[in-house]
Amino acid sequence: MIRALIIDDEQHAREELEHLVHETGAFELLGSCANAIDALRRIRIEKPELLFLDIEMPVLNGFELLAMIEDELMPHVVFVTAYDEHALKAFEEKTLDYLLKPVSAERLMKTVNKVRETIRSGKLPQYQVESLRCIPCQFANRVKLIHIIDVEHIFSDLTGIHVVTSEGQFFTELTLKILEERTPLLRCQRQHLVNADKIDEIRLLDNGLAEIKTYLGHLLPVSRRYLRQLKVHLVL
Amino acid sequence: MSLIFELLQQTAVIIVVAYLFSKSPAMDYLSGARLQPRQMLVLYVVFSLFSILGTYTGLPIQGAIANTRAIGAVLAGLIGGPILGVAVGITAGLHRFSLGGFTAFSCGISTTVEGLIGGLVFFFLVQRKKPEQLFLPSVAFLTTLVAEILQMSIILLLARPFGDAVALVKVIALPMICANSIGAALFMSMVRDQRRMRDKVGARFSAKAFTVADRTLGILSRGFSPETAREMAEVIRQETGVGAVAITDRERILAFSGIGSDHHCTGNPVVSRWSKQALAENKVVFADGYTDHFQCPLSSGCPLRSALVVPLRLDQEVIGTISLYEPKTKLFLNINRSFGEGLATLYSHQLLRSRYEEQKSLLIQSELKLLQAQVNPHFLFNSLNTIMAIVRKDANRARQLLMQLSNFFRTNLKPQSDIVTLEEELNHISAYLEIEKARFGERLTVNHEIDPALLDLRIPVFTLQPLIENAIKHGIADLLERGQIWIRVYCQEKLIVIEVEDNAGNYCESLNSQGLGIRLVDRRIKNVYGSEYGLTIDCEPQQKTLVQVKLPLVKGVANDSCANY
Numbered sequence: 001m002i003r004a005l006i007i008d009d010e011q012h013a014r015e016e017l018e019h020l021v022h023e024t025g026a027f028e029l030l031g032s033c034a035n036a037i038d039a040l041r042r043i044r045i046e047k048p049e050l051l052f053l054d055i056e057m058p059v060l061n062g063f064e065l066l067a068m069i070e071d072e073l074m075p076h077v078v079f080v081t082a083y084d085e086h087a088l089k090a091f092e093e094k095t096l097d098y099l100l101k102p103v104s105a106e107r108l109m110k111t112v113n114k115v116r117e118t119i120r121s122g123k124l125p126q127y128q129v130e131s132l133r134c135i136p137c138q139f140a141n142r143v144k145l146i147h148i149i150d151v152e153h154i155f156s157d158l159t160g161i162h163v164v165t166s167e168g169q170f171f172t173e174l175t176l177k178i179l180e181e182r183t184p185l186l187r188c189q190r191q192h193l194v195n196a197d198k199i200d201e202i203r204l205l206d207n208g209l210a211e212i213k214t215y216l217g218h219l220l221p222v223s224r225r226y227l228r229q230l231k232v233h234l235v236l
Numbered sequence: 237m238s239l240i241f242e243l244l245q246q247t248a249v250i251i252v253v254a255y256l257f258s259k260s261p262a263m264d265y266l267s268g269a270r271l272q273p274r275q276m277l278v279l280y281v282v283f284s285l286f287s288i289l290g291t292y293t294g295l296p297i298q299g300a301i302a303n304t305r306a307i308g309a310v311l312a313g314l315i316g317g318p319i320l321g322v323a324v325g326i327t328a329g330l331h332r333f334s335l336g337g338f339t340a341f342s343c344g345i346s347t348t349v350e351g352l353i354g355g356l357v358f359f360f361l362v363q364r365k366k367p368e369q370l371f372l373p374s375v376a377f378l379t380t381l382v383a384e385i386l387q388m389s390i391i392l393l394l395a396r397p398f399g400d401a402v403a404l405v406k407v408i409a410l411p412m413i414c415a416n417s418i419g420a421a422l423f424m425s426m427v428r429d430q431r432r433m434r435d436k437v438g439a440r441f442s443a444k445a446f447t448v449a450d451r452t453l454g455i456l457s458r459g460f461s462p463e464t465a466r467e468m469a470e471v472i473r474q475e476t477g478v479g480a481v482a483i484t485d486r487e488r489i490l491a492f493s494g495i496g497s498d499h500h501c502t503g504n505p506v507v508s509r510w511s512k513q514a515l516a517e518n519k520v521v522f523a524d525g526y527t528d529h530f531q532c533p534l535s536s537g538c539p540l541r542s543a544l545v546v547p548l549r550l551d552q553e554v555i556g557t558i559s560l561y562e563p564k565t566k567l568f569l570n571i572n573r574s575f576g577e578g579l580a581t582l583y584s585h586q587l588l589r590s591r592y593e594e595q596k597s598l599l600i601q602s603e604l605k606l607l608q609a610q611v612n613p614h615f616l617f618n619s620l621n622t623i624m625a626i627v628r629k630d631a632n633r634a635r636q637l638l639m640q641l642s643n644f645f646r647t648n649l650k651p652q653s654d655i656v657t658l659e660e661e662l663n664h665i666s667a668y669l670e671i672e673k674a675r676f677g678e679r680l681t682v683n684h685e686i687d688p689a690l691l692d693l694r695i696p697v698f699t700l701q702p703l704i705e706n707a708i709k710h711g712i713a714d715l716l717e718r719g720q721i722w723i724r725v726y727c728q729e730k731l732i733v734i735e736v737e738d739n740a741g742n743y744c745e746s747l748n749s750q751g752l753g754i755r756l757v758d759r760r761i762k763n764v765y766g767s768e769y770g771l772t773i774d775c776e777p778q779q780k781t782l783v784q785v786k787l788p789l790v791k792g793v794a795n796d797s798c799a800n801y
Contacts, residue, residue, distance in 0.1 A: 009713075010618070011677050016625035035716055056614065058714045082617035101621040142778075143716055
């Protein structure tokens with residue numbers, strides 16, 4: 001049984017696919033999600049082997065969701081879309097398969113075979129993910145998208161990851177690792193990322209440590225390990 | 237005294253010459269416009285001969301010649317400017333010099349000076365922007381008077397012996413001054429009359445060309461076909477009073493009206509060499525019936541004798557001809573070449589305009605096709621997918637939705653007309669909205685606020701659809717929470733407002749960067765109602781997008797609810 005998750009913003013589309021997937025008897029369905037934020041949370045918890053991923057979704061589309069998944073958690077992906085506007089054939093190398101809505105049972109069986117074969121071969125999913133355009137943050141009842149250029153710094157504490165902008169502080173589900181890898185933000189300490197464009201000054205302290213002062217007046221610690229990288233990056 | 241009469245007798249000769257001159261093609265040059273070098277040359281020859289003739293017809297007196305040579309030189313200066321005046325003066329002066337006598341030298345010089353004086357008056361009046369005054373007989377009279385007085389002074393100054401010169405001037409001064417001045421004035425008045433006459437005839441013909449064009453352009457704007465050609469031929473014959481009118485395309489006679497219609501039949505090929513020439517050379521061909529006889533190629537007994545063939549041009553290409561014929565019994569023709577040229581220009585403009593109109597309407601039609609083809613494939617496949625899911629649970633609901641889908645596509649693929657009522661447009665989008673509501677479930681709520689008095693409002697087809705599609709595609713479909721759409725139609729002052737609002741505010745682009753569908757709605761509204769109407773977009777990011785279409789409030793629609801305005 002392949003552990004699979006369905007992600008589609010339309011209820012009827014989810015139900016239809018659930019039904020078809022169930023009928024193949026090849027999958028253990030972990031559930032279905034209506035949006036990318038929800039999906040990200042479920043992927044972390046359930047660690048599925050396969051995603052049936054709709055591309056057109058509100059706020060964050062299927063490609064953007066992939067960009068937020070850590071490499072070690074990355075499942076195999078089957079794109080499901082109503083219309084081949086993204087020229088999915090071009091992605092065929094990079095994704096496992098793609099399905100066009102409405103999905104026929106016969107076509108789905110081909111996908112099942114392909115998925116089984118891939119999993120049996122032990123090949124790990126390696127998708128060329130795009131870099132992040134913005135960071136989804138919980139904000140009251142909405143999901144707020146913060147553009148990378150607006151970010152001042154990001155830090156983690158016991159409650160989670162927080163994105164700091166001139167407007168305030170926002171909670172995000174993304175990990176510091178993903179944020180460091182998929183954005184131009186620089187790591188300055190184990191728990192801090194900083195936007196180089198927002199650095200006002202770097203004060204060198206004793207014992208090889210340093211401190212960053214941002215334009216907004218925040219003080220960020222710089223550890224010995226990351227100071228060297230920071231200097232190289234800023235051509236100091 | 238007798239000398240005056242004799243010289244005046246000579247001026248009679250001058251008048252005859254002037255008359256002949258006024259009939260000659262050289263007359264065309266005297267339109268007051270700047271002269272071409274070739275025209276200058278012709279005028280130089282004419283006036284030099286004229287001036288020399290004045291010397292020959294002069295009377296020998298006391299070893300000199302009393303003459304009317306001055307007229308040619310002064311007029312040349314007046315009409316053609318200083319250069320022409322001096323050139324004629326020198327030519328006639330040299331000729332006089334060659335004849336000898338004790339005033340030979342002084343007369344040679346003075347004729348040149350007289351040409352120069354004419355030229356200076358020309359220069360003065362042109363500088364003062366009053367070239368029309370050059371053709372006043374009084375100006376010619378005064379100029380010649382001054383020139384002749386100067387001539388007498390030059391004779392007194394230069395001719396030797398001085399005693400003889402004084403004696404000669406005493407005899408010839410008065411008669412020559414009078415005769416030359418009067419002669420020049422008469423000549424000029426003749427030239428002026430001839431000019432006026434031409435202007436009048438020209439004006440009459442161009443007025444006629446305008447009337448004919450005015451009445452036929454409307455017909456022509458419906459296209460160039462045998463049917464419109466027949467109507468045009470009738471109108472042209474009535475308006476011009478010519479014997480017969482034929483209209484052809486490049487090969488065949490499309491219509492013929494008037495004398496000779498027994499053998500000039502519609503559908504016959506174009507055979508006459510005049511028509512063929514007009515077609516081949518793209519110019520007006522005129523057989524005036526005097527120098528060039530129109531000869532009917534079909535029947536030797538054909539009474540038509542004069543023909544004016546006007547080419548119909550479209551973008552430099554001749555697409556046909558209009559021929560006007562007069563019978564040989566007609567003494568005064570109702571046609572001439574400039575009339576034909578006037579018509580040719582007016583028609584070519586009209587043909588160009590109707591082609592432009594045609595292309596414009598083709599463009600609008602193809603834009604409409606584009607709007608239909610704009611049906612989002614996402615919409616179609618997502619709808620089918622939704623319905624397939626519903627089939628499993630509720631077959632009746634699925635049937636309803638398939639019905640809505642088929643209704644939607646029926647209208648969308650082939651609209652009944654370009655203009656529909658608001659009610660029809662609302663029905664069309666309600667089919668669309670029903671399917672989208674099924675697809676998005678509780679994520680989509682649609683609120684209608686339509687003034688029922690406006691349901692008969694006539695609007696371009698597909699005015700609302702792209703607005704709704706946009707609100708769903710860029711609004712609701714991209715919203716995590718519940719989406720709302722408001723469709724409102726109401727009167728506001730002198731306007732009717734159709735608006736679609738959503739609570740997403742996700743698509744705050746200016747009109748120009750909107751999708752094709754939205755831009756076409758704006759273009760078509762502006763096309764139909766004028767540029768002050770059309771589409772506006774008001775957007776508050778994450779709050780709302782409001783798209784408004786403003787139309788003029790038409791009388792007869794919405795009397796009740798909009799009566800206040």
